[in-house]
Amino acid sequence: MTRSERVYRAMLLAYPAEHRRNYGDPMLGLFRDRLRRDGGGLGTVRVWASVGPDLVGSAFIERLETAMNTQTWTNRWWEGVVVIYAIAQVVFGVVIVGNSHPGWAIVIGFGPAALLLGGLALRERQRGLATLMIIVGSLLPWIFFWMMYPFVVAAIVIGGGLGSGKIGRLGTSEPASV
Amino acid sequence: MTEAGRDPHDLLPLPPAQLHILLALADGDKHGYAVMNEVEQMTDGEVSMGPGTLYGAIKRMLNAGLIEESDNRPDPEIDDERRRYYRTSGFGARVFTAELSRLDQLIRAAQAKQVAAPLRPGWEGAP
Numbered sequence: 078m079t080r081s082e083r084v085y086r087a088m089l090l091a092y093p094a095e096h097r098r099n100y101g102d103p104m105l106g107l108f109r110d111r112l113r114r115d116g117g118g119l120g121t122v123r124v125w126a127s128v129g130p131d132l133v134g135s136a137f138i139e140r141l142e143t144a145m146n147t148q149t150w151t152n153r154w155w156e157g158v159v160v161i162y163a164i165a166q167v168v169f170g171v172v173i174v175g176n177s178h179p180g181w182a183i184v185i186g187f188g189p190a191a192l193l194l195g196g197l198a199l200r201e202r203q204r205g206l207a208t209l210m211i212i213v214g215s216l217l218p219w220i221f222f223w224m225m226y227p228f229v230v231a232a233i234v235i236g237g238g239l240g241s242g243k244i245g246r247l248g249t250s251e252p253a254s255v
Numbered sequence: 256m257t258e259a260g261r262d263p264h265d266l267l268p269l270p271p272a273q274l275h276i277l278l279a280l281a282d283g284d285k286h287g288y289a290v291m292n293e294v295e296q297m298t299d300g301e302v303s304m305g306p307g308t309l310y311g312a313i314k315r316m317l318n319a320g321l322i323e324e325s326d327n328r329p330d331p332e333i334d335d336e337r338r339r340y341y342r343t344s345g346f347g348a349r350v351f352t353a354e355l356s357r358l359d360q361l362i363r364a365a366q367a368k369q370v371a372a373p374l375r376p377g378w379e380g381a382p
Binding site: 092096099100102103104105106107108110111127128130131132134135136138139 | 287288291303304305306307308309310311313314337338339
């Protein structure tokens with residue numbers, strides 16, 4: 078195998094793994110045929126000048142197509158949200174609650190975070206259980222927050238209700254008769 | 256859906272690379288390098304498909320059922336067993352015919368407007 082062929086083979090890593098498995102060898106073979114036909118001296122440079130942009134352009138298209146077909150971007154976006162949420166829960170548990178009640182840090186912080194991350198890890202093998210873990214891990218801190226500070230939550234709910242009611246009345250009230 | 260039930264017009268217009276590949280395969284099974292060579296010859300070197308473009312198009316054409324891998328080895332003496340040969344499928348032939356018909360209609364429309372070269376000798380392009 079020539080140096081050019083070795084370089085081209087390495088550059089095939091730009092393609093998605095499945096595309097490489099199915100077409101990597103034929104593509105390398107075609108590149109080898111092109112080198113045999115046109116290579117040697119400046120010919121090799123010309124082959125690279127033609128094949129290089131072709132590789133970059135087609136690899137981008139294949140990557141894009143694979144990402145769209147497998148919804149990789151969407152999955153990664155959700156994974157990112159869940160991981161950030163888990164980190165926030167740990168910080169919330171340790172900093173806010175852990176100061177006065179270390180036990181709550183586990184219940185509100187580390188526990189739900191572990192459920193979230195465990196759910197992420199299991200999502201390929203046990204989708205139902207993973208979904209349940211992520212839902213429970215997401216809601217748990219808010220349930221405990223409501224249990225610990227019922228008056229605060231009640232005030233928020235009542236205040237919100239009154240506020241929306243007032244806004245509703247303002248929006249629908251008849252003009253005062255004169 | 257069965258091949259017979261598919262409408263060839265659903266895939267039109269064909270991307271240029273796929274049209275060239277179907278044209279190259281019209282007279283028999285070929286491997287990738289032979290397809291590439293034939294496309295270059297047909298177009299006087301105007302169209303040169305690299306490995307990425309060629310096999311990207313082949314992959315999409317296989318998925319669409321336009322072509323299929325062939326077990327035949329038309330030229331066993333010079334055959335490399337690693338080469339993969341391709342041939343046009345029945346559906347691919349129908350799509351190819353429909354695309355040629357569409358292009359023919361386009362040329363006729365251009366001729367009717369007297370912008371196509373055969374009707375205006377010496378015409379070399381749009382003003």
